[in-house]
Amino acid sequence: CETCSEEEAKYRCPRCMKYSCRYLISNLNCYVSCAERGILMVLYLCHFSLLCVKKHKLALSCNGIRDKTSFISVNEFTDLNLLSDYRFLEDVGRTADAAARDLSMHRPTTNKFINYLRNRARRHNINLKTLPIGFTKRRENSTIFNKKEQKFYWHLKLVFPHCHAEYTLKRVPEDKTLTDILKPYIDPVESDPVVCQRLKVYTMSPQSDVQILMKIENRKQNSIRYNELDASRSLLENLKNKVIIEYPTLFVVLKKLKKDMVVLGQ
Incomplete structure (x- = not known):
């Protein structure tokens, strides 16, 4: 078993191909620590049983459903x-x-608010594209433009591929730097202890090894490339002259671990 390393494997996940037993883990003691802040949190989950097969789903964010579109030679x-x-x-x-x-699909796909957002983004040299009503990203998007302050508040998704973690931020001001945006997640001192533990591979690495990438849209599936963003600059400056579909999705990677993510120009 790749989860407990004690029992004989009896099950192979059709999604991630990890081997698991169906061994019950009782009286689980979960230790969440962050040595950098000197904080130790001990959560006693008594009288609680969890199958290894379920535990691996939580750890890897795996749904256990076979990927019907995976490549087969x-x-x-x-x-x-x-x-x-x-x-x-x-x-x-x-x-x-x-x-x-579905009647909702026959409604107008745009409205004044969406057109206004696109026009304001165009003034900042941002090519903002929106999806039709019914798409998940269209429903999730909480981006607004504050007329009084004359600035965007973006819906933002952060992806940490090395830890299989994703976080969604709402109403992020356009003038906030990427460094400040990432501080609650990968900064050894200012990050939340629970998040710090989950993103340990990032918090334990030097900040110089961290790269922030954004996928270049409108490219062929076999030619995916990423733009490298400048962490010291604001979100708005990094989004200029780029195509955004609904809202920005930033991939936070480590230089030594990124494999399939090709940066444009490198």
């Missing part, structure tokens, strides 16, 4: 894979048909 392609693809296409057809019958 021609040499490994079998009749079962063909049947799976056929059923997947049937599901897509049913979903598309249900969406076509």
